Amino acid sequence: MSLIQCNNLSKHYPNKLALDNINLSLDAGAPIALVGPNGAGKTTLFSLLCGYIQPTQGSLTILGHAPGSKALQGVLSALPQDAELDPHFTIASQLQFFATLQGFSQADAKQEALRVLALVDLAESAQAKPKSLSHGMSKRVSIAQALIGSPSIVLLDEPTAGLDPANAKKIRQIVKDLSNDTTFLISSHNLDELEKLCDQVVYLEQGKLQQSVSIKASQATDFITLTMQVCDMDSLHQQLLGLNQVIEVKRSGDEQYVIEYQKQRNFELEQQILSLLAEKQWRYKAILKGRTLEETLFS
Amino acid sequence: MQHVTPPSGLSHIGLLAKYELTKRFTNKSGMVALIAFMLIWAILLLYPIKSASEFIMGPNFRSFTEALFGPGSLQHLFEWPVAEFAVFWLAALYLFPMFSIFIAADQFSSDKQRGSLRFLTLRVSRGSLFFGRFAGQMLIQLSLIILTLLATIAMVLTRDMSLFIPSLTTSLLVMVNLFIVVLPYTAAMALLSLHANSARQASIFAIILWALVSIIIGLINFKFPQLSGLNMILPGSQISSMINTQGLGSLAYSPIPLLQTVVILGLGYLLMKRSAL
Numbered sequence: 419m420s421l422i423q424c425n426n427l428s429k430h431y432p433n434k435l436a437l438d439n440i441n442l443s444l445d446a447g448a449p450i451a452l453v454g455p456n457g458a459g460k461t462t463l464f465s466l467l468c469g470y471i472q473p474t475q476g477s478l479t480i481l482g483h484a485p486g487s488k489a490l491q492g493v494l495s496a497l498p499q500d501a502e503l504d505p506h507f508t509i510a511s512q513l514q515f516f517a518t519l520q521g522f523s524q525a526d527a528k529q530e531a532l533r534v535l536a537l538v539d540l541a542e543s544a545q546a547k548p549k550s551l552s553h554g555m556s557k558r559v560s561i562a563q564a565l566i567g568s569p570s571i572v573l574l575d576e577p578t579a580g581l582d583p584a585n586a587k588k589i590r591q592i593v594k595d596l597s598n599d600t601t602f603l604i605s606s607h608n609l610d611e612l613e614k615l616c617d618q619v620v621y622l623e624q625g626k627l628q629q630s631v632s633i634k635a636s637q638a639t640d641f642i643t644l645t646m647q648v649c650d651m652d653s654l655h656q657q658l659l660g661l662n663q664v665i666e667v668k669r670s671g672d673e674q675y676v677i678e679y680q681k682q683r684n685f686e687l688e689q690q691i692l693s694l695l696a697e698k699q700w701r702y703k704a705i706l707k708g709r710t711l712e713e714t715l716f717s
Numbered sequence: 718m719q720h721v722t723p724p725s726g727l728s729h730i731g732l733l734a735k736y737e738l739t740k741r742f743t744n745k746s747g748m749v750a751l752i753a754f755m756l757i758w759a760i761l762l763l764y765p766i767k768s769a770s771e772f773i774m775g776p777n778f779r780s781f782t783e784a785l786f787g788p789g790s791l792q793h794l795f796e797w798p799v800a801e802f803a804v805f806w807l808a809a810l811y812l813f814p815m816f817s818i819f820i821a822a823d824q825f826s827s828d829k830q831r832g833s834l835r836f837l838t839l840r841v842s843r844g845s846l847f848f849g850r851f852a853g854q855m856l857i858q859l860s861l862i863i864l865t866l867l868a869t870i871a872m873v874l875t876r877d878m879s880l881f882i883p884s885l886t887t888s889l890l891v892m893v894n895l896f897i898v899v900l901p902y903t904a905a906m907a908l909l910s911l912h913a914n915s916a917r918q919a920s921i922f923a924i925i926l927w928a929l930v931s932i933i934i935g936l937i938n939f940k941f942p943q944l945s946g947l948n949m950i951l952p953g954s955q956i957s958s959m960i961n962t963q964g965l966g967s968l969a970y971s972p973i974p975l976l977q978t979v980v981i982l983g984l985g986y987l988l989m990k991r992s993a994l
Binding site: 465469470491492495500501503504506507515516518519520522526567 | 721722723724726729732733736740744745746828831832833835836837838839840841842843991993994
């Protein structure tokens with residue numbers, strides 16, 4: 419059974435077509451990225467999945483159930499965009515109440531609230547009120563509430579937006595650690611971040627599904643992304659084209675080449691590239707096996 | 718990892734109602750509202766209710782009212798076993814619905830504005846959320862009714878200890894009646910607060926709605942007197958008739974607010990199901 423199944427899904431707002439006839443099937447497993455420019459319909463899709471809004475047309479099921487149905491309580495959780503906790507009550511008391519609603523006893527709910535707060539490094543702020551937290555801390559509390567009861571599916575809408583690098587890394591680590599038991603669907607503009615976390619990428623643009631690709635999909639060709647420091651880029655281009663197995667070399671940005679080549683078991687091409695760089699005394703910044711998500715989506 | 722089974726919809730309603738009650742009596746703004754409520758009632762109990770009940774018990778008052786309003790017009794006022802409750806009844810019949818418009822004005826509006834309802838609807842159905850919040854508000858108001866009745870009993874006992882049992886039985890009937898009276902008001906505030914952006918806006922909506930509906934019904938009744946039953950659609954329409962009733966007799970009017978509550982809650986439930994959160 420598909421984790422998420424969308425059939426001819428559309429959502430019209432009074433002045434806008436937010437989602438246009440989306441057909442999509444996603445399976446449980448590694449984290450899934452939801453990518454697209456502002457206004458592409460990512461948050462609308464999230465809101466439909468959470469049952470916050472109703473589709474104008476088409477159908478949507480999560481594990482075979484309609485969004486908002488009883489069967490999904492405690493199974494699906496989310497970090498909704500711009501949602502805040504009640505400012506009058508402590509964070510722990512609100513998270514504890516959420517856990518109670520999910521079926522935890524009072525004592526277990528208290529423990530669960532502290533457990534998820536500890537996951538986001540906020541155990542010491544348990545007795546604080548939401549108003550006293552910074553934006554980043556509030557975001558982490560909202561992520562903590564999404565982890566109560568270890569749900570099977572967690573939707574994270576811009577989970578690291580507004581977080582400092584250290585905390586953003588921490589959130590990425592949490593997603594990695596929990597992704598064996600939980601399927602995360604993550605919406606973000608940070609392609610580097612998604613690249614590190616996700617396998618499947620869903621790309622939306624102007625309400626339409628443009629691509630649904632797997633980053634690690636097995637194909638006949640492979641890629642190397644070579645980022646250089648100062649060198650003669652045109653000469654490097656010609657030299658790279660002359661290497662064995664190379665199919666195409668594409669310049670990406672001022673200092674970067676994406677080399678497409680026939681898949682091979684050994685590291686022959688990497689060795690050729692390093693020999694070439696050594697011979698010409700060209701200094702490189704990075705050699706990446708594969709393509710960046712940006713390249714995958716927009717090349 | 719701990720696997721738990723989500724509670725039933727009915728359990729969710731109970732949990733949400735209990736949480737609403739706790740919220741009201743544990744946060745600072747709730748406590749301020751409660752203290753204001755208690756002060757108003759303390760003033761009412763110490764001055765109008767205490768002195769008016771002494772006045773009612775006077776031998777000349779009955780003949781005075783009969784001369785003024787006609788024989789039998791307020792006869793039930795003198796049938797109350799404990800005079801203080803006769804005056805309490807008059808005040809409470811109008812004050813509790815008025816309190817209800819303000820106390821129950823923020824069932825959903827603030828939470829909807831800041832997105833907090835989104836955290837809840839991931840865990841409970843929209844129906845449970847709607848009825849749970851409504852039930853919570855009814856529990857809060859029941860607590861306030863009981864509180865004022867206990868204060869009235871205490872005041873009665875300072876005058877005459879032998880009135881303890883009559884006070885208790887009268888209080889029980891008054892409590893049930895008042896609970897039923899505030900039901901449609903609370904349901905209407907649940908509906909309005911779903912639509913409003915703040916508690917204040919919900920209260921303003923309520924005042925406008927009550928005034929508008931009253932004017933429209935008045936105009937319809939003026940043009941078509943045969944449609945006089947139309948005013949029964951407005952919550953509180955039976956209150957003026959209930960003044961001159963007491964005890965079990967007051968319960969004869971209960972079908973009107975109960976029916977209004979069912980209809981308003983039905984509408985609110987539909988709105989809750991269809992609202993974008």
